[in-house]
Amino acid sequence: MSGLSYICDYGSSSEDSDAYLEDNSVKAKKLKLPTPNLGNVPVVGTEDHVDDPDLHKGRTRVFPHKRGDWASYVYIRYPEEENLATLMSRFMAECPVSDLHVCDDIHISLSRTVTLIYHLITPFTKSLKNVVDGIDSFDLGFESVKIYCNEEKSRTFVSLAVDHFSNKFLLKIVDKVDDILADYKLPTFYDNPSLHMSILWTTGDKKAELTSVLENLNNILYQEVEKCLKTITVDKVNCKIGNKFYQFALQ
Structure with missing residues (x-):
């Protein structure tokens, strides 16, 4: 049977009279497709991300969450956090601010926090590896x-x-990282940066209150520096991009 015959035979006998026009040519019939069942298909919500400071000890985002943007920064990780416990405890006892918290993931920042889009992650990290080598x-x-x-x-x-x-x-x-950031048209680090490692934080602007005991804090540091802050060798540079972590070895 020819392919034309298959077309003519498709359908019920009650519809056969509709299958031909007056010149005996075949009339095209539209088939109605079944409605797909989407019950088991996951749906990605489009609602805005809501930041809840109560879930983060009062911390708020410094820039809004946006789907597709990956918060990224370059840093040196401090590997001896447990040795800082005594120093931080003495600092907290000395400070006039009651809501001091220990910083998570203690480190030295070598860049601002910038946003990368996904397809730039691989070339960005390759560039970083090349300069760190x-x-x-x-x-x-x-x-x-x-x-x-x-x-x-x-x-x-x-x-x-x-x-x-x-x-x-x-x-x-920092200079090498700035060159890469400039290539990607991203903000470079601060002018004349004061490189430091934050160990305690509090919400709001409490600089005046904490500066009032700065001399006492420095005296504690001098007393504890030999026990708490042993010199370490920095042989790696780290980069955090969203939930991804990268590590690059120095020479």
Whole structure:
């Protein structure tokens, strides 16, 4: 049977009279497709992300959450966090602010927090690896306590400023990272950055209150520095992009 015969035979006998026009040509018939069952298909919501500070000890985002944007920054991770417990405890007892919290993932930032879109993650991290490959490892030390407040005045930090020797090495890395950020048209680091490691934080602008006991905090640092802040060798640069972590070895 020819293909034309198959078309003519399709359908019930009651519809056969509709299958031909007056010139005996075939009339095309439209088939109604069944409605698909979407009951088991996951649906991605389009509602805006709502930030709840109560879930983060009062912290709020410094820029809005946006689907497809990956919050990213470059940093040096401090591997001896447990050794800071005594120092932080003494600082908290000395400070006139009651709601001080220990910082999560203690580190030294080498860039601002910027946003990357997904397809730029791989080339960005490759560029970072290439520039880090040529940098020597170095010893990291700290020399004083400093108080910082973020640009939004939403959080204040008790921090340890790196010493002069460490600062020179870290600035070399910052310059390399800035070059990459500029290539991607992303914000570079601050002018004349004060490189530091934040260890305690509180909500709001509490800089005046904490600065009032800065001399006492520095005295505690000098007493505890040998026990709590042993010199460590920095041989890796880290990068966090969304929920992804990258690590690049220095020479």
